[in-house]
Amino acid sequence: MKKMITILGPTASGKTRIATALAVEIGAEIISADSRQVYKNMDIGTGKDLCDYTIAGKNIPYHLIDIVEPGTKYNVYEYQRDFFEVYEDNCRRGVNSILCGGSGLYIEAVLKGYQLMPVPQSPELRAKLEGKSLSELTEMLVELKSQNKSKMHNNTDVDTAQRAIRAIEIEEYYKHTPFSGRQVPKIDSLIIGVNIDRDERRKKITDRLKQRLANGMLDEIKSLLDTGIPPENLIYYGLEYKFVTEYLIGKTTYQDMFDKLEIAIHQFSKRQMTWFRGMERRGFEIHWIDAMHPIEENIKEIKDLWQ
Template identity: 70%
Template sequence: MITILGPTASGKTSLATALAARIGDAEIISADSRQVYRGMDIGTGKDLDDYKVGGMNIPYHLIDIAEPGTKYNLYEYQKDFHTVYEDIRKRGKLPILCGGTGLYIEAVLKGYRLSAVPQNSTLRKDLEGLSLEALTEMLKDLKAKTGSKMHNKTDVDSCQRAIRAIEIETYNLEHPISLREMPAVDALVIGVNINRDLRRDKITHRLKQRLETGMVEEVKGLLDRGIPAEDLIYYGLEYKYVTEYVIGKTAYDEMFRSLETAIHQFAKRQMTWFRGMERRGFTIHWIDAVLPMETKIEQILALWQ
């Protein structure tokens, strides 16, 4: 398998699809934790037009497979990935894993998955009404007991996320389980390296473009379908900040500034994760994002061969 990873706005999807078109017998497996949701298109940057290259439709998987408002997780991703991966291989095609969710990518390549953690309604009622600060401190204490690191700030983006994280850590404390090994996936890992200033410029430009082309309307439509605001806020980034604007919690300019900052911070965290993967033994072949597409493809094919 070939894996193409990179931070948001690095152009990894267009590179993956162009590579798939060049190879001919290749299909894309998405590694994006939010593109799994139907109807959440603009905010997650699905850009499905990228999957049409030179008149060829590039097959893609693990996009639009879950209902908005649900909580798709790593455990489900692992199961779904292996189903798709085995099917692609059986048909004699080359899987190309592409995305920016480092946890999903690392879990797949390393070969592990977590057991599903059920909801704990009693615990949720006990935690209801606590402040985000109090929940964060509780989560830190639990993670110290389970030996888990407090590395994922999205765990405490909202009270709902913090409660779910506490639920998981409480379950792990009460039901000590080791990671269940799965076959590691052999992959050539390509990283798309984009200059920090260029990345920031592209993020700001893309955010303006998305807001001008219907992101607010998309969120309003999801709310009109009956999806609770707190469920959209749970997804973070665009859906958190735009929802808060739509329900009147923030003004437009404040929403834009806060969201822009949050996306910049998110991209930085993505790069921190990828660098951490290298420290944990992964070899990532970094390719400059500004190179011509053909040059990038030639570099990947040379490494693949």
């Protein structure tokens, strides 16, 4: 068993397809690094594309997808805990691991071995922050991160007021609480970045959004609301769940929802790339491959680097 392979890239770059094809070649299992695919019954909106995990009739084992109930708030501390449980089990069984996803904070937290603590909610702080705009909250978060010298909570992860409040809550807790978190090792991993031309990425994002809407994304989110999940809990997840929920509860028109969501996904993918470039500045070596190259060519390049 060799060192882990990490495949990262922005949304719509085709990283999952590359990861599964590689898994077949090297006998690996995939550990997802996606902050929203952990939720059950949130399939179309999070782009799970579970059919990608079956190649020529062979099912590729995957982990950390569909592990928590929708409406709850999973976090990086829980992800790090769950990742190491899966990774260590793979190591015990002699199975290669491929970490694949676009959530930069989750990827960095496990590769760098961030020392994290579980952070309780603070009703007093939440009451104080209630009613503030996302821009005001973001400004507060930037200041706290500067004080804490923190690398957590990039804009990628705080695109709603609820998420920004939670990020502030965590930073405040870390600021005033002596560290008593778990010790975790750094992971030795070959890191592959899937690079996609900006115009091609924009086209893929728009085409994929239209496809998801045509394939039942509205019905999926409506069914979540029908189970009793409060709208604000779905809005918390951002992107598709934020804008479609607002449409379904009558806050926006369909066209307004589509236009704003399309822009938000483009902005999100740009922020993902900003995070990955930041990882390089923080000392991570990322080997970039071209998403538009034939998949066989990309697999060969990764295997050559891995050997």
